[in-house]
Amino acid sequence: MNRAFSRKKDKTWMHTPEALSKHYIPYNAKFLGSTEVEQPKGTEVVRDAVRKLKFARHIKKSEGQKIPKVELQISIYGVKILEPKTKEVQHNCQLHRISFCADDKTDKRIFTFICKDSESNKHLCYVFDSEKCAEEITLTIGQAFNLAYRKFLESGGKDVETRKQIAGLQKRIQDLETENTELKNRVQDLENQLRITQVSTSPLLHKMSAHEQHASQRCSSSFWRSSDGPSPCLNISSITVTPVNSADSRLSLGLLIPPPSKCGLPKPISERSIPRPHVTF
Template identity: 75%
Template structure:
């Protein structure tokens, strides 16, 4: 049976249209209790400990007069963004393939949490929210976005990478042609300089034509000779190539795009690692659960 990317224990219909999650996003208001590191990417017990820890911390801060910050959650196939509701500054951005667990509290319809893995440190972080009795709806929306993102990854992920590969190959070809053009221009300029120099020299300095030259006043080809020669074949000039030039920009004045440095048939390490990470994340799946996070309510209305 193919893993479609997410599972949930609650038999609920989709809350939002696919178009809303694919082309736009759905937004929710919530209070952000914070996030904390956990030792596992999945598990109700793991989330329960994190929720109780953060609720207790917020209880302490509330007693000191500090309010719980309000945030806006934007859910789409690109991930879950946590923004400041006024400035719209992005505080956190959790991509869906890095999310492994999402759950809402059956005893408190306001609390929900999800676990996301950091790309650099590989730490598992649990984010906890108070959502004005929308916890279950938000959980299902995240699960729906995950499923859509996984399907789109399977359908177009390989095509997108192949397109980038073709662009890289074309760019490399353009660079090669431009390099050849630069070399030809230099050789042509060199010949023009030699011709001007010869025409401006005194007549007595022009060597007398001897039988050792051909009809084009050029020395005949001698095997083993170390003297560089310019030969004409089928009307095309073949010049000795100068050493490669180190170019910082392409013919458009931009830094050349050359991500495929490991060969034409291989994906570059950065793209390949990204694909592997996404494949591994989606393959793990996103588990949705309704659970009881806290047996003893510290402060259910943070």
């Protein structure tokens, strides 16, 4: 399992130089993951990395997790790893940081490359699974490396510095896009929590109000209930108050006589049975 960034002079490359220098070559593959390696190159180095990631992927597969699919965009500037549907850049491996690339001759579906991380300066081995294009992808990366090296010689090294600046700006843009996505997700979570809180508190208030209303009715009904007999009924809606000077006024008797009871209340005392007080001078 070994293929470096070189190609015999008697054989031609697969793509035109313009396709890799002005555009990119896309491929679809399954991404097994990346792992840190001790050396920037070597057959045994990538073989150990492949074995390690295959084992980890086997465990995840037994748990029901599928191998994620990615899109590779290969150009003279590097290899981008994107999510196929959203086109979100997951990894941007600059070409001058890639030190080794190989496809597995024992397992023709597997290909790898080693890239030095721009932040941690650690060497990471990226492992992919492609059913039909593993060797072709490896050769395409080798062709991109060959074209980039020629361009470096023609420009006297100035082009490399320009690409580094561009790569730095691209990395900054990627970080900002990631941060923006995280903020959007956080705002969405807060909106969902607020919506759940509103839905959960509204029925509670309604239930409390109904309970209070029921308690009030029980309190008012028990206020007039007698413990010795049937519940009396007090009807005060027919009480009439007449002026003092009216002929029908009974205020001179010193009494306010309620209307006749309809529910078994005792009848009012007749006015003849009430003795009138006598005043003696």
